Every structure is written in C-alpha cells, then in structure tokens.
Amino acid sequence: MWIAYKTIVVKEILRFTRIWVQTIFPPIITTSLYLLIFGGLMGERIGDMQGVDYLHFIIPGIILMTVIQNSYANTVSSFFLAKFNNSIEELLISPVSYWVILLGYISGGIVRGFVVGLGVFIAVSFFVELQIYNIWIVLMTFLLTAILFSLAGFINAVFAKSFDDISIVPTFILMPMTYLGGMFYSVEILPEFWQTLSKFNPIYYMVDSFRMGFLGSSTTDLLVSMLVLTTMIMVLAIVAFYLLKKGVNIKT
Amino acid sequence: MLQALSISNLTKTYANNMKALSSVNLSVEQGDFFALLGSNGAGKTTMIGIICSLLNQTSGEVLVLGKDQTKHLNEVKRMIGLMPQEFNFNPFEPVEEILVNQAGYYGIDRSSAKAQAEILLKRMELWDKRLDMAKSLSGGMKRRLMLARALIHQPKILILDEPSAGVDVEIRRSMWKFLRELNDQGMTIILTTHYLEEAESLCRNIAILDKGKIVEQTSMKKLLARVSQQVLILESTEQLPDILPALDFKIERLDAYSIQVSLNDVNISQALIALSENKIEIEHVRSAQNRLETLFLRLTSKAG
Ligand SMILES: Nc1ncnc2c1ncn2[C@@H]1O[C@H](COP(=O)(O)OP(=O)(O)O)[C@@H](O)[C@H]1O
Ligand SMILES: [Mg+2]
Secondary structure (H helix, E strand, C coil): CHHHHHHHHHHHHHHHHHCHHHHCHHHHHHHHHHHHHHHHHHHHHHCEECCEEHHHHHHHHHHHHHHHHHHHHHHHHHHHHHHHCCCHHHHHCCCCCHHHHHHHHHHHHHHHHHHHHHHHHHHHHCCCCCCCCCHHHHHHHHHHHHHHHHHHHHHHHHHCCCCCHHHHHHHHHHHHHHHHCCCCCCHHHCCHHHHHHHCCCHHHHHHHHHHHHHHCCCCCCHHHHHHHHHHHHHHHHHHHHHHHHHCCCCCC | CCEEEEEEEEEEECCCCCEEEEEEEEEEECCCEEEEECCCCCCHHHHHHHHCCCCCCCEEEEEECCEECCCCHHHHHHHEEEECCCCCCCCCCEHHHHHHHHHHHCCCCHHHHHHHHHHHHHHCCCHHHCCCEHHHCCHHHHHHHHHHHHHCCCCCEEEEECCCCCCCHHHHHHHHHHHHHHHHCCCEEEEEECCHHHHHHHCCEEEEEECCEEEEEEEHHHHHHHCCCEEEEEEECCCCCCCCCCCCCEEEECCCCEEEEEECCCCHHHHHHHHHHCCCCEEEEEECCCHHHHHHHHHHHHHC
C-alpha cells in the first residue's frame, strides 16, 4: 500500500518536474509580474483595503489563485493523459486500491501547488517585504485549498473525453469563481446582495482565511472557513472515489 | 489438478449492445502453453480484458488458480501478468521507470524492482535504452518493453494478446524462444493470435473463438491429426478416362484434366505410381490449400 502510494506520488512529481518549463516556470513568472505591476503600480492609486496597502492586500489572494490553478491543472491533465494514452491500465491491472490511486494523484496536485505557490512567494519577496501573521493558518489553508482543487481536477479528468474538456471548466468556472471570490477586493466593499452571494463561493473562504494567515484580519470566522472547506473536500472525495470505483469512463 | 484459469458462462455485452462474448466456457491447466485463436473481432481482447480486470463482465465467472476473481481481486491480479495488444504506457516516461513504477504498484520496493528490471531489460535487449523515453523505441522494442513489464512482479500466469503483431521475424523467433523457456520453468502462458503458425509452433492446447463463442477446445496434437490428411490437386497430361479407377485413396474429378486426391496412409509417389498403372499420367501436383487454414475456416464458418 505504502509503496504503491509512494510510487504514484513520485511518478506524479517527476511528471511535472520533467516538464518544468511548462508547469512551474510560467506561473511563477506571470504571477509575480502581475502582482508587481498590478499591485505595485496601480495599488498606490487604489489606496488601502481591509486596513493594509493594496499590494500587500492582494498578494495572498494571488498566491492562492496560483495554487488553485496549478493543483487543478496537475490532476486534470495527469489523469486525463493517463486515460488518453491508456497507461491508466497499468494501475487497473495492479492490486492498488482506489483510495491509494486517488490519494496519489491528489498528493501530486498538492506538491505542484506548493512548489508553484512557494515559488511565487519567494519571487515576490525579492521586491516586497512580506510579513506572515500566522504560518499555521497559511499552511492549513494552502493544504485544504490544494486538496479541494486537486480533487476537482481529478473529477474533471474522469468526465473529460477530449483535450477541450479539460480546459472548459478552468476557463469558464474556475476563473470567474476565483475572481469573484474576493481575490482583488475585500467583500466588505460590495453591496449587501453581492456580499451574501459571495458566501456561496468556496473560494471566498479560502482567500479570506489565507489572507488572515498573512495579514491577521478577515471578514469571516476562520473556523467557519475551515469547516466549509473540509466539508467540501469530503463531498468531492466521496464523489471522486465513487467515480473511480464505478470505473466511469475508465472501465466499460 | 487446480486449473490455472477456469471461465464459466462468461458473457460480455458492450454498451452499444454489441455482444462480444456469449456464454464462454474455457479452462487452462497449470503449466500449459495455451492459444486462443480467432479472427479479428472474435472477442479475444474482450476476454482478456475481463480476466485482467480492465473490463467488467456482463455475467459469468472467472477463477484464477481456483480463486474467484470478484472475491479475491487483488490476489488474482498478483498472479497474472499481461502484455496487451495496444501500447498502454506513458510514452514520455523512461523505459526503466515504467518497469520500476509497475513493480511499485505491486508493492515491490524500489531496489528489488531495479534489480528485477535490470534482468528483464537485459534479456529483452533494452538495457541500453533504459533511460530513453518509451516513445523513442521502435515498435518491436515497445512490445518487448510491455513483455518485460508483464513479468516484473513474477506472475504465475502470463497472458499475451497478439504478441507478434508488428514484430519482425527475427525478434519474433527470439521472443518465442524466451516464452518457451518461461513455460519450461513452469509458467502458464496464454496467448491470443489470429496467426496459425504461431499457435502451431508454440502451444500445446488451443481454443478457437468465433463471434464470441468457443467453437473448439482441444490439444494442438489432435487438431493437427485431423488435418494430417493431405489434399492435392493433380493435373494430367491427357484427358482423364470417363470412369476413374478405384484405388486406396479418395479421388474426385475436378475437370477434364484434373483430379483432387486425399491421402492418408499413402504417400505421393505411391499415389502417382498407382495412377500411372491405370494409364493416368500426372504432370503437375499442387497442394489444395493450407491444411490448418482450411480447418480453421471450416470451424469458424460453422458457427456463423
Ligand atoms: N469498447 C467497445 N465498445 C463496443 N464494442 C466493442 C468495444 N471493444 C470491442 N468491441 C467489439 O467487440 C468485438 C470483439 O472485439 P475484440 O475483443 O477486440 O476482438 P479481438 O481481440 O478478437 O479482435 C468486436 O466486434 C469489437 O468491435
Ligand atoms: Mg484483439
């Protein structure tokens, strides 16, 4: 069990590090540039938000966005490709349980999210003095976010039948949800209606508690955020496990 | 004795209502070298897919070394090694890693896996390629890679789905030699082929699958005995007499100049002498048809 799990995780890590020019480097560069130009130059005009200057305000959200995108991208493309080139059969003929397969892929997504997120953090810290209010909140939120979106990517891959299908969800659902989740603004500045609507967006809770970890201020209870994320993870994990066990689009 | 593989009433209907297997019964003894013969679309790959847990059966039972596949899934998986018909590895993974990862899925630790991979890669003449990406290998090398991968966890039963497809003659011979060695060491080998020569030269027992049904299961020896009769077409220099002589072998008239003879105990020169004594001079002899091929066609069209 343990060896099989380790094998999948190492294989996953090697897979994205082998193509680091596509998987690690670009998100770090673009996100850092984005932050410095958008937050640094425009931020001065925007002024303070949630009690801090705008640049410091958006850094946590943007790092988290990179984590979301990369954890998702890793499992969705890796599992879809395994279906596409039939190498998924290597796992299906072996005595590896579905939980181990799922955990292996999710762990791969977490590591990719961590590497890229940390990369952005380090790159940005060359230009901006970053403070962390509570590292444990930061790490905990990172972990829950990475797990949640790795799972979502996995489920997307199960249903995907073509390469288009693995970019539709990120573009049309993930991006808008991320942008509307309070990445660039504090939901406090929104009209009441939009504030309420934001509470149905899971990304709002992640961004809020991630920001809490960096800045020490939040707009919702940390415990509520953790609860929302953990519940969502459990739901998606059960769905993903069920799909895998049923062999949906894998076993006819 | 415990059967290596025992299949009963196996049926598979695909989602599009295509019935690929209908109530198949089959058993393979331990240590056997077994051929599953059938033309394209007969259902061979489907059957193997079910045995190897790549497909779900519609109904029926599969026992591997006496273990019910659905009840002892992981135990059954450990006993089987599969070399599939289509390439099913990640082409961007290095050769050695494909083997070591596969071993990992079976719970074999990295250092033992590497040692086993080295033996297999050397045997398959792929050792020099161990660090290359799988996609850079030639077709024959890719097949050998899949054979090595099938053996990495030292299975008791090796299943090969059309192992010779796309492999050139020389490599095919050396692969056959290797398979015979494995079988001599006690490994049960089951291969599918639509290629009679392969079954004839390797296998002891055989089943013929046609349109999802087993139309014959017998030993290679018995099958060959049934085709030991030699059927020849003889052409005479002159027009044949109206009444053909009665001889120790069967003679049939084909046209004014040619006859077909079926020889069992008589050899061709005895037959020619006998005909000559009856004033029939033969100038040309040819074989009626490939014997096995004929039998195969007869068996498979019977079912249709
Ligand atoms: N996934 C599938 N969906 C529907 N029909 C299939 C599928 N796979 C195979 N078949 C059909 O099932 C029959 C048996 O196929 P297969 O087992 O691949 O035969 P063989 O390996 O003997 O050539 C064929 O008619 C084939 O078209
Ligand atoms: Mg086939």
